[in-house]
Each structure stands twice: as structure tokens, then as C-alpha cells.
Amino acid sequence: MKFFAALFLLFSAALLPAQDIDQVLAAGNNDGLKVEGRVAFTEGPAWHAATKNVYFTDIQNNRILRRDPTGAVHTYRTPSGRANGLLFDGKGRLHACEGGREGGNRRITRTELDGSVTVLTADFNGRKYNSPNDLVIDSKDRIYFTDPRYGDRDDMQITDADGKPVEGVYRIDPDGKVTQILTHEIDRPNGIELSADEKFLFVADNSNGKAGDNRKLWRFDLKADGTVEPGSRKELFDWGTDRGPDGMCLGPDGNLYVTAGFNFPDLPAQTLKKFRSGVYVISQEGGLQRFIPIPMDMITNCTFGGEDGKTLFVTAGHKLWSLPIQ
Numbered sequence: 001m002k003f004f005a006a007l008f009l010l011f012s013a014a015l016l017p018a019q020d021i022d023q024v025l026a027a028g029n030n031d032g033l034k035v036e037g038r039v040a041f042t043e044g045p046a047w048h049a050a051t052k053n054v055y056f057t058d059i060q061n062n063r064i065l066r067r068d069p070t071g072a073v074h075t076y077r078t079p080s081g082r083a084n085g086l087l088f089d090g091k092g093r094l095h096a097c098e099g100g101r102e103g104g105n106r107r108i109t110r111t112e113l114d115g116s117v118t119v120l121t122a123d124f125n126g127r128k129y130n131s132p133n134d135l136v137i138d139s140k141d142r143i144y145f146t147d148p149r150y151g152d153r154d155d156m157q158i159t160d161a162d163g164k165p166v167e168g169v170y171r172i173d174p175d176g177k178v179t180q181i182l183t184h185e186i187d188r189p190n191g192i193e194l195s196a197d198e199k200f201l202f203v204a205d206n207s208n209g210k211a212g213d214n215r216k217l218w219r220f221d222l223k224a225d226g227t228v229e230p231g232s233r234k235e236l237f238d239w240g241t242d243r244g245p246d247g248m249c250l251g252p253d254g255n256l257y258v259t260a261g262f263n264f265p266d267l268p269a270q271t272l273k274k275f276r277s278g279v280y281v282i283s284q285e286g287g288l289q290r291f292i293p294i295p296m297d298m299i300t301n302c303t304f305g306g307e308d309g310k311t312l313f314v315t316a317g318h319k320l321w322s323l324p325i326q
Contacts (some may be wrong), residue, residue, distance in 0.1 A: 278294045
């Protein structure tokens, strides 16, 4: 029965009528939402199951922080290279996307169990990355990460054969080899996630600089060798002219939990026609299942943790939030 129920949910989500999106948004609730920590500008939450700590970044103050089970917040590492996305591997080592441009930091690092830091990649074919943003690790210990550029674009070094700047998606193999797996299939890749069976790669396309930019969630077919199937791009959700998707995670229910939206748009190219700041729960086929409003701009990322793996931790504004998901 569980299989057929899941199958029904999958197909009903895919066929969700456009007018029902408004109903889902209107029914949004955040019962149980609470603040777990306050800093300057939070990003990249990552759950460490062994210690029941949640780690997150404070980009403005160049720190990686951890919140312990008592609720106390500690500095884990500083400087952090203006770290953004964080993720632990199966050995309990913390991986970080360091996007800071000060001192040349545009790299992927791994903090070892003894506290030392290993640089996994700092350039692609001798050219500096734009600003590594988010990452995901598969069952073969391959790391996939996004490399957008927000703000000043004058020092972008990675280009295609025609000299056009590339904001790409990359894969780091266990032997250290780096492969560019997506280029212009996405305008500005941000959040990234894998399906549980690793057959799909999900990428948030969050380019909010001008009217007409993509603010969409894409799905790509991922082959066993870690490459993307050409022509497999599928649009799962479009935020229109409102603020598009930032970070995301895969929920225990198999849905994607995607952070997006604004409560108070602050750029001319951003609007608030429909999509407020919150977590958008989207099926792997593209239907909006649930909306969880977050009363803070700007919402940036989320992850699951807690005793049963069903507590959603969300970074938004200067706060770390938690919410039990039923």
C-alpha cells in the first residue's frame, strides 16, 4: 500500500493545477517554528548526527558556527573563507564551499577530524572559480558543487570556447579530478541536491539581477558515471519575477524543500506577486505540496536533522530556525 500511495502522490503532484498553487500558498503554516540562534547573515546549515549539533555559516563575520544540543552557539572555524554551503560526509568530515574573494578564496575545502583543512579544489584548469556556493555528496564520495557569481563580475576567469563566462556545476571525484558537468544549461546555479537513488540531480537557478532572469528549479538525469544526460533538463517550478530558489534539501518524504521568496523585495528586478519568503515543498515531478512561511528576509538554505531526522533547520536573515515536520 505504501508503494501505491507514494505513486499516487507522485502523479497527483505532477498534475497539480496552476490555480491550486494559490491554495497551497494560502494554507501555508509554520506551527512549531522557533529561533535556534542569532548571528549576522546565516547560510548553509548541516546536521552532524553523532553529536546532534547543527552547523551553519555566518558569512558576514567569516565564521562557521555550531549549535549544540543545549542551544548554545559556538564558533567552529574562523576565518571560514566566507563559507556558504556546508555538508558532512559519511566519516563526519565537514565540507565547505568557500566563496570569499578576499585572499583568493574560491574553493572547496574539507575540515578533517583533527581540525586541519584540506583544499579539494581551488581552480578549474588553472582558472579561479567564481564563488562556490553549495554542494552535495553521492554514495561514491563524489562531490557536486555549484559556482555562480553574484555581484561584481569583472574578475570571472572561467569561460567557454567563445569567451563567454561560465557559471557552472562541477564534480570532484575521489581521486581529485574535477569535471565541469553543466555550463549554460543554467543561468546561475545555486542550491544543489540528489535524489535518494542518485538518478536525478536538482539545481536551483537563482538569477535575480534583471527582468527575464531564470528563477527556476531544474531536474537533470544523472548517469552512473556522474555525468548529466544531455537534453534531460526538466523544469520543476518557476517563481516568475519573484525571488527564485536558493538552497534546498531532500526531505524524508522524498520531496524537495526549497528556500525562496521575499517578504519585502529590495531590488527593482524582484517582485512579490505571489511567492513570500519560505520553504517550498516540491515533488520530484514538480508539484507544489506545501508552503512553510518564514517571517524573515532573506531565506537562504535548509537541512533535516534532529533525533528522528524530521526536524527542518532553516537559515534566514540573521537567524537559524527549526521546525518539526510531520
